Amino acid sequence: MDSLITAAARALAAGDPLGALKRVALRDDAPALALRGIAMAQLGDFVRAKALVRSAARAFGPKEAVARARCVVAEAEIALVSRDLGWPAKALDAAQATLEAHGDRANAAHARYLQVRRLLLIGRLDEAERTLAELDPTPFPPALRASHELVVAGIAMRRIRAKTARAALVRAEYAAHQAAIPALTAEVESASLILDTPAARLIVRGEERLLQLEEVEALLASKALVVDACRHVVREARTVVPLTTRPVLFTLARALSEAWPGEVPRDVLVARAFRAKHADESHRARLRVEIGRLRTLLRTLADVSATKQGFALVPHRARDVVVLAQPVEEKNAAVFACLADGESWSSSALALALGASQRTVQRTLDALAAAGKVQSLGRGRARRWMTPPVLGFTTTLLLPAPLPSD
Template identity: 55%
Template sequence: MDSLIAAAGRALVVGDALGALKRVGLRDDPPALALRGIAMAQLGEHPRARELLRRAARGFGAHEELSRARCVVAEAEVALAMRDLRGSPRTLAVASATLEARADRANALLARLIAVRRLLLLGRLDEAASALASVGAGPLPSRLTAPSGGSERSERGGSFLDARGLPPALLAVAELAAAEVALRSLRTAPAQAALARAQEAAERARVPALLAEVAEARAALDRPAARRVHAGRELLLRLDEVEALLDSGALVVDACRRGLRAGATWRPLARRPVLFALARALAEAWPGDVDRDALIARAFRTRRPNESHRARLRVQIGRLRTVAAPLARIEATARGFALIGLPSALRAPGQFAPWGGPAALRPRGEREVVVLVPPIDGDRASLLALLADGAAWSTSALALALGASQRTVQRVLVELEAAGGVRSIGRARAKRWLSPPLAGFTTILLLPAALPLG
């Protein structure tokens, strides 16, 4: 390795892309092309970076598997920054295995972290957590220790992320990934611990962009993440307060992830919008009941109900009773229906609840019913949350992340663009979508976890 290549590599490690280009910007040999590609990626010129990295990979000979594998990993990271999620993860896995076999632990770990971040963008939280655990970087409480011999490790209740020889920037990225898995899984204590370790590693790395990313992740813990609706009033909740609410045993009608939750029991309703609309309407009226015509208007979006609508309502209420049976009971009243949280002891026949209500027999000691709604309402909340990360998304990547068809996503994007909510850049296959950040709250609960667009 000549001195210019080595100097350019050192410049890229500390984020000095322009310094690296000054040294290798006019060279076309494969190592220089690879460094130029990484520098262009740091400057945000992702298409050009991808082209240079591919040229570098083709330029390395058959005996230079290690260099080619490094180019594959770098290109995968650029693809992730471009939100190009269409590629097969097998290529990255093969490159990671090659790097591991050649004792390049740092780049092998980077390849695995790229795979984890891709899974997070797609909402596959369980797979992402398993992938992190396989490298000893799971979102479990940990502490940095210095065992005898002076090596530094991150100890995690039985699994280890051996930090010897790894750059601090890479450790910070690993901890950020662990923190995101914990936050998306609503485990705020492990997330705070991981972010503290990420801050320590980022300070040692002295990379401004990494420090800013850690600061933004830590700020998300202090912003409102959802709203608790009860008795016509709203209360803003942070992520730790949402976690406490879900662990409280109350029956939560979760409008962020579209389902019913009580303790460890979860009943998803994301693919049954009528049932969820009925459940939310009943929960918002708790401990009272809801008029039949109001339920029909809410579920079927009509203002002139007839007998056909009333028959459909009875059918849907029956289906909701079946789904919610382990968590709640739905009782008919003189004018509509009421939601009753379980478990409880029934009141004596004919005894009315202290809050009044028509003919429903209310149970004594029933489970509290709470409605948890996102900071922004509407079926487009998950899409806006994805776009709010500041990256330029393609329609195909959004469709993959949301689990929806491209045609559905395109239709919603066109409507949002007409309303001024998003903007597009480029044309045809190069068209990308951007949205301004959603200031004032965090969008973690809106990010998809294998949920459809709505």
């Protein structure tokens, strides 16, 4: 490999895409195309980066299977950071197998980490944990060790394991310092900021306060009866009653919990559960049916007692009844939760992460854009969505992809 390619690769490894482009910007050979693609990705031009990396993969000869596989991994990383989560997983699996067969274990592991991070983004935590358990980061270079710890922290935060997440971020910070890659350091800082941001809102006896992840973890481990409006479940210690598919019952459970130890009038319950301005006999009859269903589901945790004016929640063992809600409740909170990472998402990626149809997500995004709550970049298939930047938060940047010179 010639000296310019080597120098460009070293510049990218040091987080200097402009320095790399100065050396290979005018070259169209396969290694130069690959490095130009990675440089453009680090500069944020993902469309151009993807095209260059694909061109490089085609330019490498049939005997250069490892180089082509590295291009596939680089393209997958570009797709990940640009939140194009529908990439062909089989192509990445094949590239990983090729790299492992040729002894390139570091780049093969990098491909596996990309798979895990995609699974994490679309909420498939069990599969992400199983895949991560197969990887031992000890023999890998610092950049890969940092990626490993970032994934560990991401899974722990979603599992509400604050201590595990914080310990992983400490290890990630140390590895990022060793790697001396500015973008990697920025990503670790961003993850740390997220961990220190309020994760939920506690509502108890008419009072509210924000909770960090450690406090949420402690609350869920306590003996309180928790109506979790973040996951739509009712729980006490290890007993969990899911109400995700029963929105009316969850609305009733939350209303009763917010009023505990007092009662909730029937008219108020009808208005909240059925969105009826005036309660008639049909509403009252339906309320009795739904309360009966709720009483059955919560029978191991609490009773729902009828009073003169309405109904009241009576826990069996718990001394406190609390509601755990999102820090800011918004109709489209799930969309904002995805966009909160500071990256630009495609509507197809949002649909995949939210488990909704792309058309539904697109209508939601158009409405939010009209209200000035989100903004879009590009057109057609290149269109991406993001929230307006928030001061004090570092956006996640693209990690340098494996270099053809490795």
